Amino acid sequence: MPAADADLDSFRADTRAWLEENCPPEMRTPMKGDADQCWGGRNFTFQSDAQKLWLERMAAKGWTVPDWPTEYGGGGLSREETKILRQEMARLGARLPLSSFGIWMLGPALLKYGTEAQKQEHLPPIARGEIRWCQGYSEPGAGSDLAGLQTRAVDAGDHYVINGQKVWTSYADKADWIFCLVRTNPDAPKHQGISFILFDMDQPGVEPKPIRLISGSSPFCETFFTDARAEKRNLVHEENKGWDVAKYLLGHEREMISGMGHDGAGKTLPQMAVEAVGADAEGRLADPLMRADIALFEVRAAAYRAQGERFNDEWKAGRLNPAQASMMKYYGTELNKRRNELVMAAGGSDALEWESDDSDGGKKARDWLRSKGNSIEGGTSEIQLNIVAKRILELPS
Amino acid sequence: MPLYLTEDQEMLRDSASGFMAEKAPVAHLRKLRDSDDSIGHDPALWKEFAEMGFTSILISEDEGGLGLGHVEAGVVLEEIGRNLTPSPLLSTGIAAVAALQQGGKHHRDRWFPAIAAGDATVALAIDEGAKHGPAKTAMSAERSGNGFRLTGRKQFVVGGHNADMLIVAARTGGAPGDSDGITLFAVEKGAAGMTADPRRLADASIAARIEFDGVEVDADAVIGEVDAGWGPLTALLSAGRAGASAELLGVGQGAADRTMAYLKERKQFGVIIGTFQALQHRAAHLYAELEVARAATLKAQQLLDAGSSKAHGAVHTAKAMTGLTAQLAVQEGVQMHGGVGMTDEYDVGLYMKRARTLAELFGDANYHADRLAREAGY
Numbered sequence: 159m160p161a162a163d164a165d166l167d168s169f170r171a172d173t174r175a176w177l178e179e180n181c182p183p184e185m186r187t188p189m190k191g192d193a194d195q196c197w198g199g200r201n202f203t204f205q206s207d208a209q210k211l212w213l214e215r216m217a218a219k220g221w222t223v224p225d226w227p228t229e230y231g232g233g234g235l236s237r238e239e240t241k242i243l244r245q246e247m248a249r250l251g252a253r254l255p256l257s258s259f260g261i262w263m264l265g266p267a268l269l270k271y272g273t274e275a276q277k278q279e280h281l282p283p284i285a286r287g288e289i290r291w292c293q294g295y296s297e298p299g300a301g302s303d304l305a306g307l308q309t310r311a312v313d314a315g316d317h318y319v320i321n322g323q324k325v326w327t328s329y330a331d332k333a334d335w336i337f338c339l340v341r342t343n344p345d346a347p348k349h350q351g352i353s354f355i356l357f358d359m360d361q362p363g364v365e366p367k368p369i370r371l372i373s374g375s376s377p378f379c380e381t382f383f384t385d386a387r388a389e390k391r392n393l394v395h396e397e398n399k400g401w402d403v404a405k406y407l408l409g410h411e412r413e414m415i416s417g418m419g420h421d422g423a424g425k426t427l428p429q430m431a432v433e434a435v436g437a438d439a440e441g442r443l444a445d446p447l448m449r450a451d452i453a454l455f456e457v458r459a460a461a462y463r464a465q466g467e468r469f470n471d472e473w474k475a476g477r478l479n480p481a482q483a484s485m486m487k488y489y490g491t492e493l494n495k496r497r498n499e500l501v502m503a504a505g506g507s508d509a510l511e512w513e514s515d516d517s518d519g520g521k522k523a524r525d526w527l528r529s530k531g532n533s534i535e536g537g538t539s540e541i542q543l544n545i546v547a548k549r550i551l552e553l554p555s
Numbered sequence: 556m557p558l559y560l561t562e563d564q565e566m567l568r569d570s571a572s573g574f575m576a577e578k579a580p581v582a583h584l585r586k587l588r589d590s591d592d593s594i595g596h597d598p599a600l601w602k603e604f605a606e607m608g609f610t611s612i613l614i615s616e617d618e619g620g621l622g623l624g625h626v627e628a629g630v631v632l633e634e635i636g637r638n639l640t641p642s643p644l645l646s647t648g649i650a651a652v653a654a655l656q657q658g659g660k661h662h663r664d665r666w667f668p669a670i671a672a673g674d675a676t677v678a679l680a681i682d683e684g685a686k687h688g689p690a691k692t693a694m695s696a697e698r699s700g701n702g703f704r705l706t707g708r709k710q711f712v713v714g715g716h717n718a719d720m721l722i723v724a725a726r727t728g729g730a731p732g733d734s735d736g737i738t739l740f741a742v743e744k745g746a747a748g749m750t751a752d753p754r755r756l757a758d759a760s761i762a763a764r765i766e767f768d769g770v771e772v773d774a775d776a777v778i779g780e781v782d783a784g785w786g787p788l789t790a791l792l793s794a795g796r797a798g799a800s801a802e803l804l805g806v807g808q809g810a811a812d813r814t815m816a817y818l819k820e821r822k823q824f825g826v827i828i829g830t831f832q833a834l835q836h837r838a839a840h841l842y843a844e845l846e847v848a849r850a851a852t853l854k855a856q857q858l859l860d861a862g863s864s865k866a867h868g869a870v871h872t873a874k875a876m877t878g879l880t881a882q883l884a885v886q887e888g889v890q891m892h893g894g895v896g897m898t899d900e901y902d903v904g905l906y907m908k909r910a911r912t913l914a915e916l917f918g919d920a921n922y923h924a925d926r927l928a929r930e931a932g933y
């Protein structure tokens with residue numbers, strides 16, 4: 159056995175032992191809903207001591223962000239080690255210790271574009287779950303056409319003064335800080351007058367107002383800025399070059415969203431369907447049309463898992479056209495919507511219950527409705543198709 | 556192992572692609588078809604395949620082959636698909652070789668040198684009805700003297716009227732529907748009582764219906780063990796399905812490439828039609844499906860090469876996914892070509908015909924999705 163493989167085997171054994179010993183039993187059951195997720199932040203109320211302990215233990219190992227460098231609170235693991243950690247966590251059914259836009263979106267952007275001081279200041283609190291972030295991109299007039307954004311940032315010496323409105327800002331009412339796209343030069347062509355800036359939400363000029371969704375929850379807000387203040391040291395990358403950062407970050411966001419709904423926890427779709435609909439004498443799902451729908455869906459889902467593996471391998475080897483993230487986002491989110499439609503079809507009227515304990519508070523119905531946002535957030539499916547057509551297929555515009 | 560081609564595999568792809576483009580582009584298929592050929596492929600080209608090493612990809616080095624795997628086989632088959640090259644490679648060099656590797660040294664000694672040299676072709680007599688279903692095999696093989704007597708009918712035996720040997724699945728025990736009790740036989744060309752009725756298919760390939768009227772074979776015609784043919788048959792089908800997936804991928808990709816080129820060239824309303832977003836989105840969707848199908852295919856090939864127990868399911872997934880995707884590619888291809896897509900002069904229609912044939916071969920998407928569902932317990 160090559161030395162590297164032997165090292166990985168011993169890493170696996172150590173990781174398994176550590177997880178067995180340190181993951182509280184309550185944190186080994188599937189999450190039932192949004193409320194079970196740990197988001198951290200200044201105002202977060204832990205659901206249980208176990209949840210708090212799990213976060214603290216994982217953060218102490220740097221395993222909330224296993225592949226970040228140790229000096230910024232990460233675990234310093236290689237890609238192979240990170241993969242092993244995820245596999246071992248999945249094996250145990252261990253919950254994600256921390257869900258965070260800081261980890262999924264801002265972190266990668268800071269690691270690439272941030273100054274040393276910015277990394278030192280912002281990354282470790284993200285890793286420890288102390289500061290919760292939100293993403294201030296979309297505006298009422300700037301959705302798909304994001305570069306049309308109007309929120310203004312005016313230079314006031316050591317800081318900027320910010321005025322304008324964001325919308326669809328997920329968890330803005332719960333976040334501590336925001337990473338925000340603002341217009342610093344209104345006279346330049348639209349992509350060239352945008353800056354990427356970070357600021358504290360805990361100030362009088364920042365006012366988030368929750369918006370209620372079809373799934374019943376209010377995970378996102380309209381966010382108003384009235385003479386809000388952002389320190390200049392928190393400008394990421396150069397002034398008016400924020401579009402570079404925004405695009406880089408969107409790539410990560412797309413990758414993250416494309417993976418949603420494939421966590422493997424809980425029952426499979428076929429199991430759910432057999433329980434709800436029953437089986438015939440040969441053990442086949444009793445509704446043959448639904449069975450066919452599910453069987454063909456499962457083919458696509460399995461093929462897409464292989465594509466996820468291929469995407470990662472090619473990414474790691476630097477062989478990817480970056481626009482392929484758009485293809486992944488498009489395919490993954492459409493697949494997830496389809497899956498949720500099938501879950502609802504299989505669940506029948508049981509799945510329609512919205513509040514009962516039997517339905518875990520309407521989990522299926524709420525997940526189904528929430529999944530519809532997957533092909534809108536982070537750039538709609540149509541926008542992803544535009545990107546593929548232009549940047550990969552090189553079709554003319 | 557990363558899920559993309561190694562440098563060696565990419566080199567093989569480049570050489571296969573150059574070879575097909577030069578010796579066997581779509582024009583080669585047209586020529587063969589229009590010359591009223593009665594074989595189904597060009598024997599001279601088959602010889603050249605052998606010289607390139609394509610026919611012996613899966614044969615071990617000890618036995619005079621290249622000793623490569625299903626990934627490499629797929630690389631070559633994809634180029635065959637992309638060029639619609641009529642070739643017995645899939646049945647002979649891939650599926651038959653995989654079966655014989657599990658089925659007795661005397662068969663390998665007899666057939667591998669001839670296959671490697673491009674001197675022999677093998678056809679597969681599995682299906683008995685219009686739809687694939689190997690466990691449904693009903694053809695009987697009764698013991699007779701020191702051998703067996705085969706009686707029954709086979710169809711969709713691609714190249715079966717011309718092959719030097721047929722691999723025949725027949726029943727020595729059990730009942731149709733059982734996987735136990737099937738035995739595989741190597742039946743040589745010209746066996747008494749065997750009548751081949753060649754039929755040209757929509758894609759211009761030739762498949763035979765074959766009647767076995769008490770065909771006598773020796774005991775050593777058995778491939779593997781009596782009643783336990785399911786083992787080598789599974790090897791044959793896995794190799795055949797993974798290979799057909801690769802070929803389908805090539806067919807889908809070839810149709811998509813032609814369609815993309817057409818979208819960049821045809822003008823209507825004073826603009827290139829590729830500027831229309833309605834078409835761009837369909838093209839981009841097709842691209843995504845092809846990428847996902849490619850990943851599924853490579854995954855199946857790699858798992859087969861690794862001898863993994865997961866290969867079986869991955870092959871079902873690949874064959875189902877490439878069947879669906881290639882058919883999407885050709886349907887979208889014809890539509891986006893408009894009227895010229897309906898003409899024989901344009902190649903895209905030839906892709907449509909080939910995709911249909913390959914999607915049916917060794918089981919269509921419904922067959923494989925159904926198998927996966929059963930194996931997953933629903």
Ligand SMILES: Cc1cc2nc3c(=O)[nH]c(=O)nc-3n(C[C@H](O)[C@H](O)[C@H](O)COP(=O)(O)OP(=O)(O)OC[C@H]3O[C@@H](n4cnc5c(N)ncnc54)[C@H](O)[C@@H]3O)c2cc1C
Pocket residue numbers: 292293294295296297298300301302303325326327328329378531532534535536537538539540541544
């Ligand atoms: C659940 C959820 C969470 C979100 N979280 C955040 C967040 O945290 N922060 C944030 O900043 N934003 C967030 N968003 C906003 C999201 O990024 C936008 O909704 C998205 O970019 C689409 O913009 P829009 O809503 O203005 O739709 P529009 O751009 O108005 O689109 C309407 C329709 O027109 C189509 N369309 C638009 N342009 C084109 C075109 N060029 N070609 C073809 N079709 C086109 C779209 O595809 C869509 O179907 C979130 C959205 C959702 C649903």
